[in-house]
Amino acid sequence: MRIRALRIFLLLTLLYAWSAQVFASEALSLLEFGSKYKVQISYDPVTACGQMEQRGVFVSFAPGTPFIVLDWQNLRKVEAPFWDKGTLMLPAGFVVEASTYFSERNAPKKEAYSVATILIDAGHGGKDSGAVATVNGKQLMEKNLTLEVSKRVADLLRSRYPERKIITTRDNDSFPSLDDRVAMANSAGLGMKETVIYVSIHANASFNKNAKGYEVWYLNPEYRRTVVDAETVREKGSEIAPILNAMLEEEFTTESIILARKVYDRLGLAIGASSPGRGIRAEEWFVVRNAKMPSILIEMGFITHPEEGKLLANSSYLRKIGDAIYNGIIDFIEHFES
Ligand SMILES: [Zn+2]
Numbered sequence: 001m002r003i004r005a006l007r008i009f010l011l012l013t014l015l016y017a018w019s020a021q022v023f024a025s026e027a028l029s030l031l032e033f034g035s036k037y038k039v040q041i042s043y044d045p046v047t048a049c050g051q052m053e054q055r056g057v058f059v060s061f062a063p064g065t066p067f068i069v070l071d072w073q074n075l076r077k078v079e080a081p082f083w084d085k086g087t088l089m090l091p092a093g094f095v096v097e098a099s100t101y102f103s104e105r106n107a108p109k110k111e112a113y114s115v116a117t118i119l120i121d122a123g124h125g126g127k128d129s130g131a132v133a134t135v136n137g138k139q140l141m142e143k144n145l146t147l148e149v150s151k152r153v154a155d156l157l158r159s160r161y162p163e164r165k166i167i168t169t170r171d172n173d174s175f176p177s178l179d180d181r182v183a184m185a186n187s188a189g190l191g192m193k194e195t196v197i198y199v200s201i202h203a204n205a206s207f208n209k210n211a212k213g214y215e216v217w218y219l220n221p222e223y224r225r226t227v228v229d230a231e232t233v234r235e236k237g238s239e240i241a242p243i244l245n246a247m248l249e250e251e252f253t254t255e256s257i258i259l260a261r262k263v264y265d266r267l268g269l270a271i272g273a274s275s276p277g278r279g280i281r282a283e284e285w286f287v288v289r290n291a292k293m294p295s296i297l298i299e300m301g302f303i304t305h306p307e308e309g310k311l312l313a314n315s316s317y318l319r320k321i322g323d324a325i326y327n328g329i330i331d332f333i334e335h336f337e338s
Contacts, residue, residue: 126175
């Protein structure tokens with residue numbers, strides 16, 4: 001008997017939920033949505049992409065695209081927005097998904113965005129020595145310098161942030177391929193409000209013995225990264241990928257530039273007296289291009305330069321560099337999470 005009553009109750013609940021759904025299921029214009037949910041709206045007719053923002057929470061959308069991007073990183077299937085006599089309309093399914101996301105993210109007990117994972121990549125390794133030079137009669141290999149610095153940075157980060165995941169792409173003289181490193185970077189499991197930062201450490205070499213100094217690289221903003229992975233493209237069709245990428249990439253680039261700047265400034269403070277800053281640079285390169293996160297590459301200096309090579313052969317100098325990279329990462333995290 002109790003079971004039957006429960007069934008009827010469940011049925012009524014379902015009916016009620018269904019009817020509520022039906023009544024809620026009308027399309028709203030973009031402006032109606034904005035005023036109803038107190039959301040700032042922007043729409044760029046050139047890229048045909050739009051954004052909604054409510055207290056720092058972002059939803060990106062594009063007319064005709066049955067997906068939205070939540071805070072630049074997560075995709076959610078929705079009914080596609082469509083044009084109706086010059087007005088951009090948001091179907092009920094879209095309205096439900098977007099408004100629910102805003103209310104969840106902006107619920108009173110809101111946690112801040114956090115850097116959950118930091119990946120430190122010691123460049124080269126194993127059979128790949130990286131740059132090689134003879135310093136003080138001994139062979140100096142880039143792979144050993146990058147490992148030493150990366151260990152220093154990771155140790156400092158682990159003691160500062162015991163609750164965060166600090167991953168190194170290698171802890172010994174192994175050789176993870178570029179694909180392996182990218183996979184490590186992209187596989188860090190993340191919650192909704194979490195991000196990963198990726199820092200790759202290298203040392204430079206040049207035929208020009210006068211070349212000297214440190215530099216920090218980030219991804220060229222003009223380069224269209226394949227942020228959306230191959231599986232997504234297979235599932236949703238390739239024509240959708242450029243739109244989604246356009247929505248996602250701007251945020252990654254901005255964060256990468258800020259991370260590059262923070263680390264570069266710290267390197268200047270730490271080693272600027274003996275090594276010139278060669279600037280913050282932008283280029284496409286493999287590891288960063290495929291990593292879905294703010295990413296930088298640091299060139300610590302030239303092992304081929306007569307004086308800088310000697311500095312880089314010295315553990316206390318490498319320690320200084322490690323400390324500077326660590327401090328730059330801390331600066332970035334404080335900026336990012338504030
Ligand atoms: Zn290198």
